[in-house]
Amino acid sequence: MGDAPSAWLADLPALAPAPALEGAQRVDVAIVGAGYTGLSCALALRAEGYSVAVLERETAGFGASGRNAGILAPVIGKDVASLPRTVGPEPAKVLYALVVSAVREVEQLIERHGIACDYHPGGNVMAAVHPSQHARLERAARIAETLGAEVELLDRDAMGKRGLPACFIAGVLKRPGGTLHPARYLRGLRAAALAAGAALYERTPVLRLDEGSRVVLTTPRGTVSAERAVLATNAYTPELGRLRSLAVPLWSSLFRTAPLDADERRALDWRGREGVYTAHDLFECYQLTADGRLLGGGRTVGYGFAGRPAPATPAAAGARYERLLRERFPMLRAPIESCWSGPFACALDFLPALGVRGRHRNVFHAIAYAGHGLSLASAAGRWVADAIAGRDGPAQPLFKRRHMPFPPEPLRWLALHASTALFAARDARLDRKLRAGR
Numbered sequence: 049m050g051d052a053p054s055a056w057l058a059d060l061p062a063l064a065p066a067p068a069l070e071g072a073q074r075v076d077v078a079i080v081g082a083g084y085t086g087l088s089c090a091l092a093l094r095a096e097g098y099s100v101a102v103l104e105r106e107t108a109g110f111g112a113s114g115r116n117a118g119i120l121a122p123v124i125g126k127d128v129a130s131l132p133r134t135v136g137p138e139p140a141k142v143l144y145a146l147v148v149s150a151v152r153e154v155e156q157l158i159e160r161h162g163i164a165c166d167y168h169p170g171g172n173v174m175a176a177v178h179p180s181q182h183a184r185l186e187r188a189a190r191i192a193e194t195l196g197a198e199v200e201l202l203d204r205d206a207m208g209k210r211g212l213p214a215c216f217i218a219g220v221l222k223r224p225g226g227t228l229h230p231a232r233y234l235r236g237l238r239a240a241a242l243a244a245g246a247a248l249y250e251r252t253p254v255l256r257l258d259e260g261s262r263v264v265l266t267t268p269r270g271t272v273s274a275e276r277a278v279l280a281t282n283a284y285t286p287e288l289g290r291l292r293s294l295a296v297p298l299w300s301s302l303f304r305t306a307p308l309d310a311d312e313r314r315a316l317d318w319r320g321r322e323g324v325y326t327a328h329d330l331f332e333c334y335q336l337t338a339d340g341r342l343l344g345g346g347r348t349v350g351y352g353f354a355g356r357p358a359p360a361t362p363a364a365a366g367a368r369y370e371r372l373l374r375e376r377f378p379m380l381r382a383p384i385e386s387c388w389s390g391p392f393a394c395a396l397d398f399l400p401a402l403g404v405r406g407r408h409r410n411v412f413h414a415i416a417y418a419g420h421g422l423s424l425a426s427a428a429g430r431w432v433a434d435a436i437a438g439r440d441g442p443a444q445p446l447f448k449r450r451h452m453p454f455p456p457e458p459l460r461w462l463a464l465h466a467s468t469a470l471f472a473a474r475d476a477r478l479d480r481k482l483r484a485g486r
Contacts, residue, residue, distance in 0.1 A: 088429025163236030
């Protein structure tokens with residue numbers, strides 16, 4: 049895999065980084081972060097005629113945009129079933145419609161810019177691996193329908209007819225959405241933003257952000273002065289010294305196998321190539337990639353004290369996923385070829401954090417997608433562009449929402465570790481039931 053932070057990025061031809069910023073620049077809008085949010089925001093702003101500079105500490109897609117599971121699904125909050133409890137029934141309908149529009153926006157970006165990212169619009173399945181999870185599926189389907197979702201409850205026979213792997217014994221099929229190659233999609237957004245005239249500066253960390261009537265961003269070899277700034281830094285936002293109580297960085301891992309041979313593909317079936325995530329508290333996620341590999345992961349969430357990195361070691365993650373792979377898919381012999389970890393950001397209520405701050409109200413932020421950033425982060429770029437242009441876009445409920453702050457350390461560390469330990473214990477108990485049943 050070389051130095052690439054994920055197997056997705058290792059798939060792609062080497063790309064020379066955009067030049068680092070040197071000297072002083074003046075633009076209408078400076079964007080910090082070249083992931084889905086930053087690049088889609090740059091695209092939307094350039095369409096409005098704004099001059100834009102995108103500053104990226106590493107290279108585009110280095111963060112979650114280049115490391116995620118590639119599942120494009122209409123999910124917002126912790127999950128759809130808990131959304132009405134979090135915000136109320138009517139606001140939940142508004143937010144669900146918003147995330148459906150976000151999925152559609154990704155599809156439109158792919159089509160508009162001709163992005164070859166192996167998008168397969170087969171929908172996604174929330175799946176049970178044990179009968180005790182059936183009630184959770186039925187409840188999720190019932191609540192999703194009240195929010196206006198396009199869902200279909202699948203029993204074991206229906207799962208079999210769709211060719212879904214036998215370890216998934218029931219499910220809820222959700223549309224729109226599907227699976228894609230997230231790094232190819234990111235590269236497509238990068239190319240489109242550059243073609244639209246956005247200036248991209250990679251290997252350009254922002255060392256300081258000074259607010260005023262114009263925002264000044266200082267980097268190692270230059271500065272950018274802008275009328276407005278956008279923080280599209282997601283899990284890396286606390287490293288700028290901002291929004292520390294609004295969102296925390298959490299770490300998760302994924303794996304990908306070597307290509308499956310013809311016998312394995314026949315035994316696995318999975319002819320619809322739906323994205324799958326399980327009905328665990330800390331869910332597993334899977335997709336069958338376009339080149340015939342099994343990608344999966346999840347089940348663990350790590351938090352480092354004061355937001356410091358907390359990735360699983362490759363050896364530990366590999367051993368854990370090797371056991372999971374053989375338990376769920378005993379017909380496969382293909383080895384796990386690569387594992388990787390990365391941070392995502394989460395707010396206390398699991399909802400995206402969008403807003404504008406500063407005495408001059410010219411520092412915007414869009415972060416904390418709680419693991420659902422493929423759809424939400426892509427659309428958030430345009431939502432922020434709407435706000436910059438003075439329009440009341442569809443995401444006003446998110447801009448107006450007040451987020452509860454996380455408690456300070458060490459209470460934050462204790463609370464996060466206690467909650468993830470509880471979730472992990474419940475999931476482990478279910479897995480023991482599965483093994484006993486076998």
